[in-house]
Amino acid sequence: MQKILNINITVIGLGLIGGSYAMAFKEINNGHVWGVDTNENTLKKAAHMKIIDEGYCDSSAHIPIEKSDVIIIAVYPQAAVNIIEKNAKSFKKEAIITDVLGIKGNNINIIQSILNGYDVEFIGGHPMAGKESSGFEYASKDIFKGANYILTPTEKNKKTTIDYMEDLIRAIGFENISIVTPEKHDKLIAVTSQLPHVIALSLINSKGVDKNIKNFVGGSFKDESRVASINPELWCELFLSNKDNLLKSIDEFQESIADIKEAIENDDSERLKTIMKNAAVKKGELN
Amino acid sequence: MQKILNINITVIGLGLIGGSYAMAFKEINNGHVWGVDTNENTLKKAAHMKIIDEGYCDSSAHIPIEKSDVIIIAVYPQAAVNIIEKNAKSFKKEAIITDVLGIKGNNINIIQSILNGYDVEFIGGHPMAGKESSGFEYASKDIFKGANYILTPTEKNKKTTIDYMEDLIRAIGFENISIVTPEKHDKLIAVTSQLPHVIALSLINSKGVDKNIKNFVGGSFKDESRVASINPELWCELFLSNKDNLLKSIDEFQESIADIKEAIENDDSERLKTIMKNAAVKKGELN
Numbered sequence: 080m081q082k083i084l085n086i087n088i089t090v091i092g093l094g095l096i097g098g099s100y101a102m103a104f105k106e107i108n109n110g111h112v113w114g115v116d117t118n119e120n121t122l123k124k125a126a127h128m129k130i131i132d133e134g135y136c137d138s139s140a141h142i143p144i145e146k147s148d149v150i151i152i153a154v155y156p157q158a159a160v161n162i163i164e165k166n167a168k169s170f171k172k173e174a175i176i177t178d179v180l181g182i183k184g185n186n187i188n189i190i191q192s193i194l195n196g197y198d199v200e201f202i203g204g205h206p207m208a209g210k211e212s213s214g215f216e217y218a219s220k221d222i223f224k225g226a227n228y229i230l231t232p233t234e235k236n237k238k239t240t241i242d243y244m245e246d247l248i249r250a251i252g253f254e255n256i257s258i259v260t261p262e263k264h265d266k267l268i269a270v271t272s273q274l275p276h277v278i279a280l281s282l283i284n285s286k287g288v289d290k291n292i293k294n295f296v297g298g299s300f301k302d303e304s305r306v307a308s309i310n311p312e313l314w315c316e317l318f319l320s321n322k323d324n325l326l327k328s329i330d331e332f333q334e335s336i337a338d339i340k341e342a343i344e345n346d347d348s349e350r351l352k353t354i355m356k357n358a359a360v361k362k363g364e365l366n
Numbered sequence: 367m368q369k370i371l372n373i374n375i376t377v378i379g380l381g382l383i384g385g386s387y388a389m390a391f392k393e394i395n396n397g398h399v400w401g402v403d404t405n406e407n408t409l410k411k412a413a414h415m416k417i418i419d420e421g422y423c424d425s426s427a428h429i430p431i432e433k434s435d436v437i438i439i440a441v442y443p444q445a446a447v448n449i450i451e452k453n454a455k456s457f458k459k460e461a462i463i464t465d466v467l468g469i470k471g472n473n474i475n476i477i478q479s480i481l482n483g484y485d486v487e488f489i490g491g492h493p494m495a496g497k498e499s500s501g502f503e504y505a506s507k508d509i510f511k512g513a514n515y516i517l518t519p520t521e522k523n524k525k526t527t528i529d530y531m532e533d534l535i536r537a538i539g540f541e542n543i544s545i546v547t548p549e550k551h552d553k554l555i556a557v558t559s560q561l562p563h564v565i566a567l568s569l570i571n572s573k574g575v576d577k578n579i580k581n582f583v584g585g586s587f588k589d590e591s592r593v594a595s596i597n598p599e600l601w602c603e604l605f606l607s608n609k610d611n612l613l614k615s616i617d618e619f620q621e622s623i624a625d626i627k628e629a630i631e632n633d634d635s636e637r638l639k640t641i642m643k644n645a646a647v648k649k650g651e652l653n
Contacts, residue, residue: 207584227581255581267582270574275586278565281623283645283652287557287615290651294514294542295554297494299562302589308649311642315635322630328574329627333620336568340616343609348602355598358570362595364577365570 083250084108086148091115091140091162093125095210096179097153098218102130103251106220113143121215141169149247150176156186156316163190163201170199175240177204181268182321183231183261191235200240203231203261206253207272211305213313220251228253231261269324274332276306276314277325283307370537371395373435378402378427378449380412382497383466384440385505389417390538393507400430408502428456436534437463443473443603450477450488457486462527464491468555469608470518470548478522487527490518490548493540494559498592500600507538515540518548556611561619563593563601564612570594 088108090101093116105112114131116122122134135143144150144166152159159178170176176199180186187203194201207227210217228248232241245256259267282288283304318325342350375395377388380403392399401418403409409421422430431437431453439446446465457463463486467473474490481488494514497504515535519528532543546554569575570591605612629637 207582209585227583229582257581267579270572271579271583271587274572275569275590277623277626278569278590279586280641280645281619281626282562282565283648284622284625284641285557285561285615286618286621288648288652290648292554292558293652294544295494295516296514296558296652298496299566299593300558302592303562303565304649304652305589306586308646309642311639311646314642315638318630318638319633319635322633326627326630328572329623329630331573332568333623333627334573335571336564336616336620338571339564339568340613340620343605343613343616346606346609348606351602351605352598354567354571355596355601358567359595359598361570361575361577362591365575365580365583365591 082107082109084247085110087111087113087143087146088149088151089113089115089140089143089147090131090151090153092152092154092158093118093121093131093215093218094153095213095215095217095222096206096208097151098125098130098215099208099220099222100151100153100179100251101125102218103220103223105130107250110148111143111146113147115140115143118215124215141166144169144174145171147171148174150174152176152178155313156180156182156320160186160189160193163193167193167197170194170197172198174199175243176201177244179204179206180317181205181272182317183264184320186320187231187233187261191233200236202236202240202244203264204244204248205229205231205264205268206248208253209306211308213310223252225252225254227255227257229264229267230256230258231264232258233261265321266324269321269328270331273318273321273325274328276309277318277329278332279304279307280309369394369396371534372397374398374400374430374433375436375438376400376402376427376430376434377418377438377440379439379441379445380405380408380418380502380505381440382500382502382504382509383493383495384438385412385417385502386495386507386509387438387440387466387538388412389505390507390510392417394537397435398430398433400434402427402430405502411502428453431456432458434458435461437461439463439465442600443467443469443607447473447476447480450480454480454484457481457484459485461486462530463488464531466491466493467604468492468559469604470551471607473607474518474520474548478520487523489523489527489531490520490551491531491535492516492518492551492555493535495540496593498595500597510539512539512541515543516551516554517543517545518551519545520548552608553611556608556615557618560605560608560612561615563596564605564616565619566591566594567596
């Protein structure tokens with residue numbers, strides 16, 4: 080692919096998502112791509128794979144940060160705030176900083192407050208891409224191809240910055256880029272991502288599910304339990320920081336499953352068929 | 367692929383599964399593969415694609431049946447019983463008849479009773495393969511590759527017939543072949559297939575899910591709603607004919623999701639992390 084960018088980029092946190100960002104940007108960027116991580120082995124691996132030009136440990140993050148036009152923070156919510164706080168004075172003038180977190184909640188307000196007065200801009204971003212396994216060894220630039228991406232600007236973000244981010248994100252393969260407020264983002268994500276994770280966990284933890292069913296599962300069970308193995312630290316933080324929205328989406332799902340259960344209990348085949356037909360129509364609208 | 371069979375096979379019902387069977391057997395069988403369907407267009411298409419040697423409408427099904435060593439019935443539960451009843455006298459001596467139904471329940475007893483006294487053998491089979499769309503146009507022999515298959519013999523089936531079916535099924539790509547009673551099959555399937563379909567329907571029919579969330583869904587939502595568009599007639603029959611088992615599996619899932627909900631309500635991060643860790647372990651055992 081022809082290189083189309085000419086900027087310096089630092090990716091902080093080379094996990095599944097951060098590692099994938101480094102790979103994707105390295106391919107299209109003539110400028111530098113630097114990596115920051117707490118794990119020295121990961122930094123060595125990433126440098127060896129030539130997806131970063133150089134790796135820096137946490138305490139020396141300021142070195143690449145001072146020279147970077149774009150900084151992608153791909154770490155846990157609280158860690159992201161800490162990194163911003165620690166490096167607030169180090170960011171290059173007019174740098175754009177973004178994150179990849181699944182929940183925006185208060186984090187964006189806190190970060191933008193910290194950066195108030197500095198000539199840099201933080202804009203929230205959420206790549207709707209992932210894998211059932213976490214960590215750098217699963218990173219792949221292909222996970223972004225055709226995926227959805229959500230930008231969550233606030234009134235502190237300039238129109239030019241929003242446009243710039245859109246171009247940047249599209250360049251590495253994202254297709255549908257939506258722009259919503261952080262609050263709206265968290266409401267939507269409770270339904271479209273957090274609820275599916277709660278469902279996968281609940282399915283796998285169901286009493287009837289154990290290793291004896293292994294040879295009896297079909298595609299539906301495999302698909303619905305794919306994300307049941309998640310990083311407990313990260314997802315616990317994500318769930319609890321979006322508590323009200325998530326509880327609402329669970330409630331609504333519980334009403335929906337209770338509907339089907341009642342129809343089955345009553346041998347109400349007309350009601351059951353109506354439920355199935357409605358689902359087919361709604362699913363069609365989502366394709 | 368080298369042809370390894372030399373028998374005559376009739377597939378009754380050229381939908382997604384029946385069509386896929388015809389394709390798969392045509393490739394490895396030197397003998398004839400005939401198709402029976404109520405839809406003449408489907409028969410013409412299948413003959414044109416050379417996945418059947420000839421097509422027969424329902425009322426002339428006896429013509430290929432009289433000459434077939436193996437008959438695969440890939441239609442709805444009640445229709446399967448009707449076909450057996452109508453053609454009981456037509457089956458070739460020592461023919462093996464099987465089905466593909468997702469629920470075995472009483473159907474097998476009824477069919478084996480009808481065939482009592484005839485020199486043919488019915489043995490239940492369940493290919494754990496499918497697609498999110500039904501109908502002949504989606505048929506593909508590839509859906510069987512590496513998939514699970516369940517044979518549900520009763521005391522009326524000979525050991526040689528069970529072995530023969532195993533070989534037949536393995537030849538078209540199925541990998542794990544399990545042998546259980548029809549009763550045990552229905553208990554397992556309530557958890558591994560019917561519950562996931564109930565979940566997908568419930569997710570899509572949740573109040574918060576509408577076309578406005580389209581650009582905000584990630585892989586987890588897509589995977590978990592994949593099977594939400596199903597054939598209402600067929601699945602209503604399957605759900606209600608396995609009512610007790612299915613209700614039990616729904617109950618157990620509801621307990622499981624209530625657990626997570628309670629942990630979130632109580633901000634109980636330790637409990638939440640334990641739930642996530644348990645799920646990861648259980649998921650690992652299923653791989």
